[in-house]
Amino acid sequence: PADLIPTCLAAHIPPRDFPGGASAYLDVLEQELLPVLLRENLSNRIDAFIEKGAFDPKTILPYLKKAKEMGFQLTLHADQFSTGGSEIAVACEALSADHLEASTEKEIQLLAGSSVIAMALPGASLGLGCAFAPARKLLDAGGAVAIASDHNPGSAPMGDLLTQASILGAFEKLSNAEILAGITFRAAAALDKQDRGVLQKGFLGDFIIFSTTHYNEILYHQGSLKPESVWKNGKQVFPINNQ
Numbered sequence: 001p002a003d004l005i006p007t008c009l010a011a012h013i014p015p016r017d018f019p020g021g022a023s024a025y026l027d028v029l030e031q032e033l034l035p036v037l038l039r040e041n042l043s044n045r046i047d048a049f050i051e052k053g054a055f056d057p058k059t060i061l062p063y064l065k066k067a068k069e070m071g072f073q074l075t076l077h078a079d080q081f082s083t084g085g086s087e088i089a090v091a092c093e094a095l096s097a098d099h100l101e102a103s104t105e106k107e108i109q110l111l112a113g114s115s116v117i118a119m120a121l122p123g124a125s126l127g128l129g130c131a132f133a134p135a136r137k138l139l140d141a142g143g144a145v146a147i148a149s150d151h152n153p154g155s156a157p158m159g160d161l162l163t164q165a166s167i168l169g170a171f172e173k174l175s176n177a178e179i180l181a182g183i184t185f186r187a188a189a190a191l192d193k194q195d196r197g198v199l200q201k202g203f204l205g206d207f208i209i210f211s212t213t214h215y216n217e218i219l220y221h222q223g224s225l226k227p228e229s230v231w232k233n234g235k236q237v238f239p240i241n242n243q
Contacts, residue, residue: 045074051081098150135178
């Protein structure tokens with residue numbers, strides 16, 4: 001079993017030839033879609049793609065501010081191919097800024113000085129042949145870096161988080177502890193799930209056991225070392241224990 005956390009990415013790409021353009025489209029989302037999400041409890045998270053050819057920072061900002069006022073949490077596609085998204089993420093106090101492959105020193109310092117989680121998505125870099133997010137520089141600047149797979153059929157079809165995180169670590173010179181932090185408690189923080197990601201009393205008992213003598217071996221094998229058992233809420237769910 002897995003916890004599913006729905007996120008509304010209706011502001012991904014403006015529909016072609018939409019009457020009034022991107023701004024009018026966002027107005028429709030704000031007036032018609034967001035109230036439905038709240039009323040029917042479909043999602044409390046809003047995402048947007050801030051990029052050339054999608055939504056520019058100036059156009060998307062009012063929509064995000066309104067979503068924030070309505071009580072939605074924000075996570076944003078930022079700095080994937082061009083900059084501008086990180087600044088909006090910080091201005092809107094988003095939970096996370098995802099991608100960041102194009103982030104420069106300016107964006108790195110901006111994110112490091114904020115509460116926004118910098119989300120590296122190595123699967124997208126591998127799938128599209130792009131640079132990796134500057135995880136090493138973000139960490140050295142004092143930023144909080146999480147790592148996710150971005151598993152999707154369009155740009156990141158692999159979906160193997162351990163393999164992707166291991167490759168990111170090799171290219172960005174991350175320690176194994178930094179990588180594991182990125183896929184556990186920092187990833188949980190990016191989802192505002194403060195009750196998991198740590199093996200500590202009072203937290204959910206969500207963890208994986210590997211047959212190894214040292215945690216370094218998990219990432220050394222770059223995804224080929226498979227879990228011996230998986231535990232959810234303190235109960236073993238793989239392999240299934242029928243006793």
